[in-house]
Every structure is written in C-alpha cells, then in structure tokens.
Amino acid sequence: MAVEMLKSAVLTEAAAWMDKARCKGIDPDLFHPDENDEDQVKVAKKEKAKAICAECPVRLDCLEFAINKPEKDGIWGGATKDERDKLKRKSVKRNKPIRELAIQLIRKS
C-alpha cells in the first residue's frame, strides 16, 4: 500500500513538470535512438534532442529525475545516460548534491 502511494506521489510530482516539457508531442525516438540506427543517425538525433532540451523550462527537474532513475536510457535533461552516470559518480565523490552539479552542467552547455 505504502509503495503504491509512493508510486502515485512520484508520478504526480513527475507529471507536474512533464506537462511543461519542451519535448511534449515530439517523436520520442529522437530522445531514444534505436540501437540499429547508423552512428551518424544516432549523433544527429542526439544533437537535435539536446537542442530541444537546451530550451526546455523544466530541464533541471528532468535531469534530476533521470539521474535518480538510472535505468532510464536516452536523452533526459539534455544529457546522455553516460553523462548522467558521470554526474552521479561526481556527486558521490565530491559529496555534493546532484541538483547542484546538474545546475553546473546545464550552465556549461
């Protein structure tokens, strides 16, 4: 029961910012390239997705959400899974909150 309530709360919290997502209505394949795509197609999709994320008003929420859900592949918050994993490791190593490092990453890009 508690898990169901937590799931519901998490989804509600996520849904609040997801409603403002810049990618809403855009083909999700852009953010989740197919493994069978050629490398240049994957790169092109990644660049397009990152450009959309760069103008997204909920990028920080999205990035933080994805970092805390490590099973998520694709571009979230303008970062690839590798970039998010790196940020998470950095957070542990430097004992800094993920959100603080996520803000720095967004400012750099």
Ligand code: SF4
């Ligand atoms: S940051 Fe990118 S993936 Fe996340 S909600 Fe915004 S546009 Fe979508």
